Amino acid sequence: MDHPTERQARPRDRKAQLAGLAAELFRARGFHGVGINDIAAAAGITGPALYRHFADKQAVLSYVVLSGIDEMEAATTETLADVDRPVPAQVKALLDTLAAQAVERREVAALWRWEGRHLPREGRREIRRRSGAVLAAWSKALLALRPELTPDDAELLCWAGLSVFGSVSVHHTSVAKKRFAQILVQLAESVLHVTLPEPAEPPEDTPSIALGEPSRREQILAAATELFGQRGFRAVSMEEIGAAAGIAGPSVYRHFPSKAALMVAIGHRAADRLALAAERALRTDDERDALRRLAASYVHTLLHTPELLVSFSGSPMELPERDKADLIRVQRDYVARWIALTSEVRPELSLREVKITVHAALTIANDLARTRRVNGRPNIEAELTTLMHAALGV
Numbered sequence: 001m002d003h004p005t006e007r008q009a010r011p012r013d014r015k016a017q018l019a020g021l022a023a024e025l026f027r028a029r030g031f032h033g034v035g036i037n038d039i040a041a042a043a044g045i046t047g048p049a050l051y052r053h054f055a056d057k058q059a060v061l062s063y064v065v066l067s068g069i070d071e072m073e074a075a076t077t078e079t080l081a082d083v084d085r086p087v088p089a090q091v092k093a094l095l096d097t098l099a100a101q102a103v104e105r106r107e108v109a110a111l112w113r114w115e116g117r118h119l120p121r122e123g124r125r126e127i128r129r130r131s132g133a134v135l136a137a138w139s140k141a142l143l144a145l146r147p148e149l150t151p152d153d154a155e156l157l158c159w160a161g162l163s164v165f166g167s168v169s170v171h172h173t174s175v176a177k178k179r180f181a182q183i184l185v186q187l188a189e190s191v192l193h194v195t196l197p198e199p200a201e202p203p204e205d206t207p208s209i210a211l212g213e214p215s216r217r218e219q220i221l222a223a224a225t226e227l228f229g230q231r232g233f234r235a236v237s238m239e240e241i242g243a244a245a246g247i248a249g250p251s252v253y254r255h256f257p258s259k260a261a262l263m264v265a266i267g268h269r270a271a272d273r274l275a276l277a278a279e280r281a282l283r284t285d286d287e288r289d290a291l292r293r294l295a296a297s298y299v300h301t302l303l304h305t306p307e308l309l310v311s312f313s314g315s316p317m318e319l320p321e322r323d324k325a326d327l328i329r330v331q332r333d334y335v336a337r338w339i340a341l342t343s344e345v346r347p348e349l350s351l352r353e354v355k356i357t358v359h360a361a362l363t364i365a366n367d368l369a370r371t372r373r374v375n376g377r378p379n380i381e382a383e384l385t386t387l388m389h390a391a392l393g394v
Contacts, residue, residue, distance in 0.1 A: 015053045023107040031118045068108035087144045099181035102165040109169035160191040165361035173355040187360045194390040199379045211358045217255045219245045224262045228310045260323045267327040270307040279328045287344045295388040361391040
């Protein structure tokens with residue numbers, strides 16, 4: 001039995017402290033790479049002691065993610081309920097608060113974006129419901145600020161703004177907190193005030209060229225890409241991939257020794273297509289034009305290459321270290337080209353500020369391409385390109 005003075009010395013926010021330690025571990029290793037004993041060890045307690053606060057690992061994750069939504073709801077309610085303040089001032093106050101929250105708790109954005117799928121169905125449903133209500137409040141405020149927008153357009157821009165704040169979870173670059181928040185606010189304002197392009201005439205259908213039956217290896221890759229995209233890397237078995245490709249599960253191993261090997265092949269396929277598109281886009285002597293073309297090439301490849309969405313969806317976190325490092329290296333090499341070019345186009349920004357800007361632009365495209373609420377818009381390719389241009393400052 002604990003001594004009374006020991007109980008009194010125990011921090012009152014012990015549950016939040018434990019959740020914060022767990023959040024950092026989840027972000028670093030992925031949900032499945034962390035056990036209850038890992039969390040307990042980081043906190044300097046035993047596993048049974050941790051169960052006094054949380055029923056299981058999912059409960060810890062749920063606590064962290066929902067606490068982030070609590071903060072976002074509170075910021076939205078507090079800033080937008082001040083009717084005595086002009087709408088532009090309300091929106092600015094909201095962006096300032098959201099940016100500060102994103103900088104202070106980067107791990108929450110990471111877990112919401114990548115690990116929320118590991119929550120029970122009712123937890124995921126609650127997250128969608130509550131985040132949807134927040135986005136609706138933002139859209140209403142943006143419509144008051146920009147009455148020329150349609151409700152659907154306002155929602156698209158608010159999703160883009162949310163992606164700016166969520167982008168802090170995809171990299172480790174940092175600057176002074178005040179400056180970091182300022183950059184995020186400027187990026188969010190740039191996309192919220194963008195003028196969306198008018199719908200263009202749809203291109204004429206070009207007849208497809210029959211190239212014969214794809215090889216068995218290609219069929220397996222296509223099946224794995226679709227299943228990983230729908231259900232996540234861990235939830236799919238080799239037998240299911242084989243069945244989707246029309247072969248017996250064990251036959252898959254003749255072409256790929258493991259699921260990890262499949263994921264690595266998908267990642268390299270995506271990287272090759274990005275590299276080819278980038279080479280074509282960069283065939284110009286104007287650096288600003290090159291950056292604009294690079295953004296357009298990225299959006300086009302993203303929307304027409306299912307491997308890319310799977311490769312950038314967080315699945316590498318669940319791979320063995322060697323395979324994960326290989327995919328991360330490929331992705332970083334590609335992003336490095338963006339950073340180098342943006343540094344030339346935006347010399348007023350420091351290298352770290354350029355990295356923050358580039359990751360925000362890429363995250364906008366990545367998020368909205370996967371967001372069902374908006375990715376079915378008929379002009380989505382031109383709209384995502386325009387949003388990336390706005391974030392990049394070109």
